[in-house]
Amino acid sequence: MPWPTTRRLIGTKIQRLDGVEKATGRAKYAFDIKRPRMLFAKVIRSPHAHATIKSIDTAAAEKVAGYRALYQIKKAGASVFFAGDEILAIAADTEEHLEDCVRAVRIEYTVQPHAVREDDALRSKTNTTGGPGGNNINAAGDFSTDNFENAFNGLAATHQADYGVGVISHQCLESHGLVAEWDAKQENLTVWASTQAVPNTAEGLRVHFKLKPGQVKCITNYMGGGFGSKFGPDIQGIAAAELARTTRQAVKLMLDRAEEVTVGGIRPSAYGNVKIGATKEGQIRAYEVECHGTGGISRGATVSFAILPYVYGPAIPNIKRRHRVARTNIQIARAMRAPNHPQNSILTELAIDDLAARLNINPMTLRLANLPPNDQAEAQANPRTFVGQRATIYRTEIEIIRKMCGWDRAWHAPGQGGKGVVKTGLGMALHTWGGGGRGPNPTRVTINQNGTVVAQSSSQDLGTAQRTVTAIIVAEILGLQPTDITVNLGDSSFGPSTPSGGSTTCPGTSPAILKAAETARDAFLTSLAGRLNVQRNQLSIAPGVVVNMANNQRIPFRQACGMLNVASIQGNGDWPTQKELQGNAKLREEWTTRLSNQGVGGVQIAEVKVDTETGVVKCSRFWAVQDCGLIINKLACESQVAGGVIMGLNYALYEECIYDRATGRQVNPNMEFYKLAGIADMPSIKVHMHDMPERGVIGIGEPPTIATAAAVGNAIFNATGVRVPIAPYTPERVLAALANRRAGNG
Amino acid sequence: MNDQETPSTSPSRRDFLYGTGAAAAATAVTGLAVAETPAAEVQPAGATPASGPGALKVTLNVNGREVQANLEPRVTLLDALRNYLDVTGCKRVCDRATCGACTVTLDGKVVYACTVLAIEAQGKQIRTAESLFNEGKPDAVPAAFVRADAQQCGFCTPGFVVAMKTVLQDNPQATPAQIEKGLQGNICRCGTYEQMRDAIYALCNQKRT
Numbered sequence A: 001m002p003w004p005t006t007r008r009l010i011g012t013k014i015q016r017l018d019g020v021e022k023a024t025g026r027a028k029y030a031f032d033i034k035r036p037r038m039l040f041a042k043v044i045r046s047p048h049a050h051a052t053i054k055s056i057d058t059a060a061a062e063k064v065a066g067y068r069a070l071y072q073i074k075k076a077g078a079s080v081f082f083a084g085d086e087i088l089a090i091a092a093d094t095e096e097h098l099e100d101c102v103r104a105v106r107i108e109y110t111v112q113p114h115a116v117r118e119d120d121a122l123r124s125k126t127n128t129t130g131g132p133g134g135n136n137i138n139a140a141g142d143f144s145t146d147n148f149e150n151a152f153n154g155l156a157a158t159h160q161a162d163y164g165v166g167v168i169s170h171q172c173l174e175s176h177g178l179v180a181e182w183d184a185k186q187e188n189l190t191v192w193a194s195t196q197a198v199p200n201t202a203e204g205l206r207v208h209f210k211l212k213p214g215q216v217k218c219i220t221n222y223m224g225g226g227f228g229s230k231f232g233p234d235i236q237g238i239a240a241a242e243l244a245r246t247t248r249q250a251v252k253l254m255l256d257r258a259e260e261v262t263v264g265g266i267r268p269s270a271y272g273n274v275k276i277g278a279t280k281e282g283q284i285r286a287y288e289v290e291c292h293g294t295g296g297i298s299r300g301a302t303v304s305f306a307i308l309p310y311v312y313g314p315a316i317p318n319i320k321r322r323h324r325v326a327r328t329n330i331q332i333a334r335a336m337r338a339p340n341h342p343q344n345s346i347l348t349e350l351a352i353d354d355l356a357a358r359l360n361i362n363p364m365t366l367r368l369a370n371l372p373p374n375d376q377a378e379a380q381a382n383p384r385t386f387v388g389q390r391a392t393i394y395r396t397e398i399e400i401i402r403k404m405c406g407w408d409r410a411w412h413a414p415g416q417g418g419k420g421v422v423k424t425g426l427g428m429a430l431h432t433w434g435g436g437g438r439g440p441n442p443t444r445v446t447i448n449q450n451g452t453v454v455a456q457s458s459s460q461d462l463g464t465a466q467r468t469v470t471a472i473i474v475a476e477i478l479g480l481q482p483t484d485i486t487v488n489l490g491d492s493s494f495g496p497s498t499p500s501g502g503s504t505t506c507p508g509t510s511p512a513i514l515k516a517a518e519t520a521r522d523a524f525l526t527s528l529a530g531r532l533n534v535q536r537n538q539l540s541i542a543p544g545v546v547v548n549m550a551n552n553q554r555i556p557f558r559q560a561c562g563m564l565n566v567a568s569i570q571g572n573g574d575w576p577t578q579k580e581l582q583g584n585a586k587l588r589e590e591w592t593t594r595l596s597n598q599g600v601g602g603v604q605i606a607e608v609k610v611d612t613e614t615g616v617v618k619c620s621r622f623w624a625v626q627d628c629g630l631i632i633n634k635l636a637c638e639s640q641v642a643g644g645v646i647m648g649l650n651y652a653l654y655e656e657c658i659y660d661r662a663t664g665r666q667v668n669p670n671m672e673f674y675k676l677a678g679i680a681d682m683p684s685i686k687v688h689m690h691d692m693p694e695r696g697v698i699g700i701g702e703p704p705t706i707a708t709a710a711a712v713g714n715a716i717f718n719a720t721g722v723r724v725p726i727a728p729y730t731p732e733r734v735l736a737a738l739a740n741r742r743a744g745n746g
Numbered sequence B: 001m002n003d004q005e006t007p008s009t010s011p012s013r014r015d016f017l018y019g020t021g022a023a024a025a026a027t028a029v030t031g032l033a034v035a036e037t038p039a040a041e042v043q044p045a046g047a048t049p050a051s052g053p054g055a056l057k058v059t060l061n062v063n064g065r066e067v068q069a070n071l072e073p074r075v076t077l078l079d080a081l082r083n084y085l086d087v088t089g090c091k092r093v094c095d096r097a098t099c100g101a102c103t104v105t106l107d108g109k110v111v112y113a114c115t116v117l118a119i120e121a122q123g124k125q126i127r128t129a130e131s132l133f134n135e136g137k138p139d140a141v142p143a144a145f146v147r148a149d150a151q152q153c154g155f156c157t158p159g160f161v162v163a164m165k166t167v168l169q170d171n172p173q174a175t176p177a178q179i180e181k182g183l184q185g186n187i188c189r190c191g192t193y194e195q196m197r198d199a200i201y202a203l204c205n206q207k208r209t
């Protein structure tokens, strides 16, 4: 079952099917659902970063007008480990009454010591974050190649410096939450949830309530952003469903903005001291990093340890790395768009440019000299794998972007960014991401006698245009237009599907959609052949028609549907099982290296203007070259890349969660002091998709956000000749770095 | 969230509206927390008579239709539209005049519906993004968003669409730079600004270079 070799729709630019509904405000997100007699609920949270609950008094709250029910999450005596930790949830008839109820709850705490900054956590002599261990530190990795002691001996240039980036928050515009409603018998639960994993969310609730499969239904027709933070019901979703059961009424519980920022997810920080060295020809021979970071109370690593140094690792013979996790009294980290990769990028790419400056080499040349080599064995076994051709892909992409941005003309040595106050510079960085798909993603395509076509799967459209992807593939196979296809997604009763994380949705669903469409087409033509008294192989599909080769008749599709003697024809498609894939090399090759694939590279270049008097950095132009195998919808694909770049520019220049050491609280859990770019802050972004259709479908969500911040950091260095070590590169930090240089330290 | 000693860092927008100024702000706790009971409202001389705190009948003109709801005076226009009238094109995101997701027009002027009280909007023409879909067709502005793919999750989009439509209504000859200026009160997390510029240039019949 290959992808069609001539493609009428796949790979072209196709508008979103649901674009008009969304742009005119008629699309109903979970946040917009209104059920009859619906109540509102809110979680009451700890204001302390670390405390034990002394007492909880809800007597006054229960007397407030409109009060309906409460659900206890933590009892007196329990500990809370971050400001925002859940204690109980209340439901009331209106949001106004709900506020009154919340205000009337009295909770007393015994406040305990906390640590919300990485350095405090690293110094802590006690464990303030719960779980095992006598302090807040986790050893998260220690690795060295053999004989590393001599790695830097005799190298022409070495550079050692600190680099890092702070904690950021997902800031989904639609906050986390759901509307829960039980049926009259209190047996079946329906939730309308803002989630990037529809079946997982239903399953999480099913397990909590000890129900049988099928008793919980999750619906997500539209979804206002997840970025890796929305994979299950979460505590507040369970609370809403509990309150709905107690009150026998529908309950809506969506986080408010402050909650969204303080409990809706963070990307961990990473700070490292890096030493890098190369020969005078520019061969990087050694890389050493000692790094740490925090993902709140999480024990997980805050960098992708095994691939640090990032991208170039396979080309560098001597590597030493050590990583410690500083556990802090902050919410637990959640996966965020390319988890840990932007941190890896910062700890690698900035050091490369600093090394290039020491060597007096153009940083593009230095990168070209240190690309991860094509893995020859892999290349021979299967020419479509990423590792088998990564150097070739990067080289091609660098060549494209070099011309796009006029690098040869525009690049100058660091610090030569102009005579005036405002300095201009260019910086680049590379990235890589897996982005492979898998099953199960059962998809059903139905061709109806009345000429309509419906495609259905439980997968979700996060704004990735998954609905449109589905329609494009089905329309391609049936000779129709995407607008001819009705796509029903985001309903857990449609069966399993894989969560939308790690850029896996498009590669995970597309082959299943293709198979369903082809199965439906074949059944349709077989049935039609019977009606027309011809052989099946005398019928084929052309745009808009069924062609009967027996008499050269072209029957319009709708008319052909009308000839069916059944109400509808169905085609189901899904991946082979994991077991089937394991046991069958040919099948595995087909599904994971032809229909879909994994592994992409990308190159990004930023042009910045740095005002050396105010410290303000403006990204003035940006270029991104990206491969992602077979592109299904070029329009949405380019949108994803530009959107990833913009998220990366926010990371580079504006956004950061700031925690107050004294109170242990985040001081900017909002949108006025948690800075995100508006349209005027953003440059024009030129995207070039490096099309590689022979590789099959690969995901695109994560990769384009990875290299952006490092490219900006390098552009600032190129403009000013001064390295600003820590992102986001705020005016304060830029001025501090410039002053440091003037003082002779930089 | 009821710790009396909690220092004041960021009064919630609602409290600010609730009490008439400083007294209320002083009792608010963190942005995370819900504020303490506000001080008694002060009635400034010459102001319209106080209404509430109970619910009263409020009549609003939404997208050309007169609709009524029983609302407490503290209910914002945004919450009235969303929670009481089921008009949800205006989204609640920051709920305090930063993001623009709640943008609607009042007598043709853009406002953040989260920062207007419903009772203040009486007697005015309220228009939301839903008004830009008529007879099965989107208005030119949302249509341009769709054509340029200037939306991903779409949660911010109705707010941007209303803001852009208003700029063009006020000045049909607006330049791309002027339209962009009219969007500076809106934030998109998915990062659709590049495509939004395509939409702007298309609406101005100009080629982007």
Ligand code: FES
Binding pocket: B091, B092, B093, B094, B095, B096, B097, B098, B099, B100, B101, B102, B103, B112, B113, B114, B115
């Ligand atoms: S919700 Fe009104 S401006 Fe953000």
Ligand code: FES
Binding pocket: A173, A224, A225, A463, B151, B152, B153, B154, B155, B156, B157, B187, B188, B189, B190, B191, B192
């Ligand atoms: S499209 Fe998602 S926030 Fe703008």
